[in-house]
Amino acid sequence: MDITLAMDGTGLLLLAAAMLAAGLLAGFVAGLLGVGGGIVVVPVLFQAFTMLDVDPAVRMHLAVGTSLATIIPTGLRSARAHQRRGAVDMELLRAWGVPVLLGVLLGSALSSVVGGDVLSGVFAVVALVVAVQMAVFGPQAKLADQLPGQPAKSLMAGVIGTISAMMGIGGGTLSVPILSLFNYPIRYAVGTASAIGLIIAVPGTAGFVIAGWGAAGLPPLSVGYVNLLAFAVIVPTTILTAPLGAKAAHTIPQRALRLSFAAFLFITSLRMFYGIAAS
Incomplete structure (x- = not known):
């Protein structure tokens, strides 16, 4: 059944079941691997929307926008926990806050005018780069002993915000490995990244809601490019299964x-590239 055509009980049930599976898997993998949920949620959502025959024109936008929305409550919870432990570098957060925000606004604006294939391409390329970094270089790889000065530091933060908004991910996937490359303590990198994730997720979600308002082909219970049913199911399930993955x-x-x-x-990246080539 094509759930994009009607908000009937069967369509909603199929969507809820797919989102439940997506949340359970994303939370467990995120906890298991110690990564932000977005890098897992986006491809899982994309695949779920594909299986449910959601319109290809909105499929990737919907996955990215919904992922950003799920980062808000989980990121807030994580940032508070890290702040209580003194693991959020407020000086770095103040230095990066505005550039990250400007990057998110740019990424959201770009996402509103490009097709789903472009968003898939951005995700595929960055996922491939992160995969190579994790498989080949490992956590010990270093580029320098400290972060660069201005304007390079602000430019770095702006790029993180732009790419993260276009990928539907929080602060950890890009900022933690980048900070680690500059010999930044991993404890503070992870804690500060959780706060950066909020700076990315809140305006990013708003941007995708506005950009998708009234778009054709959206599944039931979608507000712009954010699916409320997916949000309501994924947030509690990721919170439930992330500790199991961490254990x-x-x-x-x-x-x-x-x-x-x-x-x-790597497999996710290839899947995205294949989808782009086949479209």
Whole structure:
């Protein structure tokens, strides 16, 4: 059944079941691999929307916008936890806040005018780069002993905001490995990234709601490019299963985890590239 055509009970049930599976899987994998949920949620949502025959013209936009929305409550919870432990670098957050926000606004604006293939391409390229970084270089790789000065630092933050908004991810996927490359303490990198994720998610979500307002081909209960049913199901399920994934991570060697996630991103990237080529 094509759920894009009518808000009937069967269509909503299929959508809810798919989003439940997406949330359970995304939360577990995010906890298992110690990554932000967005890098997992977007491809899982994209695949779920594909299986449910959501219009290809809005499929990737919907996955990205919904992912950004789910980051708001989970990111707020994470940022508060890290702040209580003194792991949020307020000086870096103040330095990066405005450039990240400007980057998000640029990324949201670009996303509103480009097709889904462009968003898929951005996701595929960045996923491939992160996969190579995790599989080949590892956490010990360094470019310099400290972060660069201005304007390079602000430019770096702006690029993170732009790409993150176009990918539907929070702060951790890009900012943690980038900060690590400049010898930044991992504890503060992870904690500060959780706060950066909020700066990305709030305006990014608003941008995708506005950009998708009244768009044709959206599934039931969508507000712009944010699906409320997916949001309502994914947020609690990711919170439920993320601790289970984190617990399982302690029984698996870290090198195996990194390679597993790299393989996941590599396959996701290939899937995205294939979809672009086939469209």
